[in-house]
Amino acid sequence: xxxxxxxxxxxxxxxxxxxxxxxxxxxxxxxxxxxxxxxxxxxxxxxxxxxxxxxxxxxxxxxxxxxxxxxxxxxxxxxxxxxxxxxxxxxxxxxxxxxxxxxxxxxxxxxxxxxxxxxxxxxxxxxxxxxxxxxxxxxxxxxxxxxxxxxxxxxxxxxxxxxxxxxxxxxxxxxxxxxxxxxxxxxxxxxxxxxxxxxxxxxxxxxxxxxxxxxxxxxxxxxxxxxxxxxxxxxxxxxxxxxxxxxxxxxxxxxxxxxxxxxxxxxxxxxxxxxxxxxxxxxxxxxxxxxxxxxxxxxxxxxxxxxxxxxxxxxxxxxxxxxxxxxxxxxxxxxxxxxxxxxxxxxxxxxxxxxxxxxxxxxxxxxxxxxxxxxxxxxxxxxxxxxxxxxxxxxxxxxxxxxxxxxxxxxxxxxxxxxxxxxxxxxxx
Ligand code: HSE
Numbered sequence: 001x002x003x004x005x006x007x008x009x010x011x012x013x014x015x016x017x018x019x020x021x022x023x024x025x026x027x028x029x030x031x032x033x034x035x036x037x038x039x040x041x042x043x044x045x046x047x048x049x050x051x052x053x054x055x056x057x058x059x060x061x062x063x064x065x066x067x068x069x070x071x072x073x074x075x076x077x078x079x080x081x082x083x084x085x086x087x088x089x090x091x092x093x094x095x096x097x098x099x100x101x102x103x104x105x106x107x108x109x110x111x112x113x114x115x116x117x118x119x120x121x122x123x124x125x126x127x128x129x130x131x132x133x134x135x136x137x138x139x140x141x142x143x144x145x146x147x148x149x150x151x152x153x154x155x156x157x158x159x160x161x162x163x164x165x166x167x168x169x170x171x172x173x174x175x176x177x178x179x180x181x182x183x184x185x186x187x188x189x190x191x192x193x194x195x196x197x198x199x200x201x202x203x204x205x206x207x208x209x210x211x212x213x214x215x216x217x218x219x220x221x222x223x224x225x226x227x228x229x230x231x232x233x234x235x236x237x238x239x240x241x242x243x244x245x246x247x248x249x250x251x252x253x254x255x256x257x258x259x260x261x262x263x264x265x266x267x268x269x270x271x272x273x274x275x276x277x278x279x280x281x282x283x284x285x286x287x288x289x290x291x292x293x294x295x296x297x298x299x300x301x302x303x304x305x306x307x308x309x310x311x312x313x314x315x316x317x318x319x320x321x322x323x324x325x326x327x328x329x330x331x332x333x334x335x336x337x338x339x340x341x342x343x344x345x346x347x348x349x350x351x352x353x354x355x356x357x358x359x360x361x362x363x364x365x366x367x368x369x370x371x372x373x374x375x376x377x378x379x380x381x382x383x384x385x386x387x388x389x390x391x392x393x394x395x396x397x398x399x400x401x402x403x404x405x406x407x408x409x410x411x412x413x414x415x416x417x418x419x420x421x422x423x424x425x426x427x428x429x
Pocket of ligand 1: 161197
């Protein structure tokens with residue numbers, strides 16, 4: 001074992017950073033044995049000094065992240081601050097100083113991943129970010145390395161724990177969205193401002209990262225179609241139950257059947273109870289990968305939290321430190337396929353459309369003809385009468401989003417249709 005320690009700078013000492021620092025200290029001997037060199041935490045950059053940070057020696061704390069990254073002797077920078085700036089600037093400075101970077105920053109990787117990878121390659125260092133997607137679950141390295149000899153066609157995942165907790169509560173208790181969100185907030189699953197989670201921004205960033213790695217192409221968060229869970233109602237959940245389904249916020253990345261393009265999307269969807277993702281409860285994450293030779297794989301585990309996310313960060317730390325010791329780097333960005341990301345209107349899937357209609361002769365035929373006019377084939381229809389009006393639930397076969405949207409626009413214009421109560425995609429078959 002080499003005796004000169006590898007010097008590590010930690011940017012951020014919140015829920016994840018403090019766990020990283022703790023494990024680096026308590027497990028120092030094991031980490032050194034696995035890497036082949038000791039690792040030394042030489043500085044911890046925080047936004048505000050003066051707060052007690054359990055397990056982090058006071059003399060390591062600094063508010064000057066810039067100076068820490070630029071001191072010239074750092075081997076690895078761990079970035080667990082999040083957000084675009086100053087993280088991006090600090091990571092680029094780390095590369096310029098010859099340091100490898102381990103990051104948990106999904107928003108930054110989903111926006112500027114290509115630029116950061118290029119900067120790391122130019123500097124001859126590593127950029128690893130297993131913790132950016134699905135917390136503790138080993139997912140990016142299996143996709144990038146273990147499946148590098150296979151062809152991934154589809155990635156379907158629950159990659160946001162907060163929204164899965166809310167969907168699960170609505171399903172198991174019959175609660176509405178607001179009530180379930182309140183419980184998620186009280187239990188610490190949802191943040192005071194839950195926008196990033198409930199509107200699907202967090203999952204969309206993760207979908208972009210997953211699609212890029214799975215399909216060897218560049219996908220950014222701007223390429224990902226996004227709908228959150230705020231419009232999902234107790235009635236949607238009840239209707240899903242009647243069909244033997246649950247509602248989940250899914251991240252879906254697909255290679256087109258002709259292999260010429262990809263799509264990435266995040267939206268609530270009905271999923272049959274028989275699908276393995278349907279049984280993912282509470283705040284857990286799970287990702288289902290379909291590859292040509294491997295078949296179907298499922299990755300499951302805690303997708304957030306200090307210690308679970310630190311586990312992924314430390315796995316990356318060991319990997320990049322091993323590379324440093326061996327004078328090499330790991331696999332970088334693989335974007336050779338250069339497949340375009342297609343817009344949502346070209347996505348093909350099934351739909352559950354719930355309508356409030358007049359209950360009189362000819363209405364069902366009228367509704368059915370609008371679906372037929374747009375080439376959208378109906379799979380099942382369920383109608384329930386209520387004193388002069390009726391609730392009509394139509395489930396379609398596979399159709400493009402564009403055809404379904406045109407169908408719904410036309411349905412809205414019919415006198416006999418009082419309301420299009422909800423539209424939800426049906427996945428996982
Ligand atoms: N807020 C995320 C979640 C965890 O609820 O899963 C960090 O990405």
